[in-house]
Amino acid sequence: MPGIGYAQGAFPRGGKDTGMDDGPANATFRHSETDGEPVLHVDGEIDVANAGLFRRELDAALARSSGAISVDFSGVGFIDSSGIGVLVGVLKAAQARGGSVTILDPTASSRRLFEITGLTEEFGLA
Amino acid sequence: MPPFFETVDMTGDYSATYRAMPEVLAQLRTDLRPYLSEVLHNADAEFDVLVACSEAVANAIEHPRDRRDSLIAVDAHVNEAELVIAVHDSGHWRPDHTARQLERGRGLVLMNGLTELSIESNDGTTVMLRTPISR
Secondary structure, X not given: OOOOOOOOOXXXXXXXXXXXXXXOOOEEEEEEEEOOEEEEEEEEEEOOOXXXXXXXXXXXXXHOOOOEEEEEEEEEEEEOHHHHHHHHHHHHHHHHOOOEEEEEXXXXXXXXXXXXXXXXXXXXXX | OOHHHHXXXXXXXXXXXXXXXXXXXXXXXXXXXXXXXXXXXXXXXXHHHHHHHHXXXXXXXXXXXXXXXXXXXXXXXXXXXXXXXEEEEOOOOOOOOHHHHHHHHHHHHHHHHHOEEEEEEOOOEEEEEEEXXXX
16 A cells, blocks of 8 residues: 655645635535424535534424424534534424424434534434 | 744645635545545544544634634644644634534534544644544
8 A cells, every 4th residue: 555655745735725725515405304294304514614504404494393303414424513513503492392303314423423422312312 | 824834843744724714624624535544544533533623623713813814734644553633723712602612612522532632822722633543
């Protein structure tokens, strides 16, 4: 295998300004229903750049529900604390209506983030 | 380049600077993934380090000293059986309003849970993330 040294420029070197090159985190959202309850399917990556959009999609699902919604996490390749913060905010809104937010089918990696932040029970992952 | 960064060691195997804006996080991950894959050979470990590093950069984006001219430097190298990533920014972490503080607290919990975390205040702030390399 190749060595671990990348001094030959295979990766960005100091001074390269990558600030404006690429767009923000990319995720697509799709709404469906199971047993009359809204399900938000998330595909892609969630970070600070699209956490606001994630919140709006969750709020839209919650607005159509009687309080309980599910979020299909099987297609989430990346999420950070801003995305988790959004989920906690929506959970509080749902709970205020006597409802819940359930995370469905997270990857082992996503699940680990909920474990580390102590949120598995809150999202029905325990 | 602001003076702070002239004091930063940017001689690692992976070395890059980013503007302090949320839009760079996706680019950071795209840049880092091949390097982490090469070093760690383990999808779970790669994900963990990617999250921790993204959190460190996201934190740095939130508290630049001067927004007009803020850069974040990411420098990674392998030291024996350990991957060491340093995230430097020229700002200082400030106490924050409650909601953001909670979220930032969760970011720190993630960094600390996914890697060995240390934070140094110097002319700016340096977050060090260490993770063992298993072969």
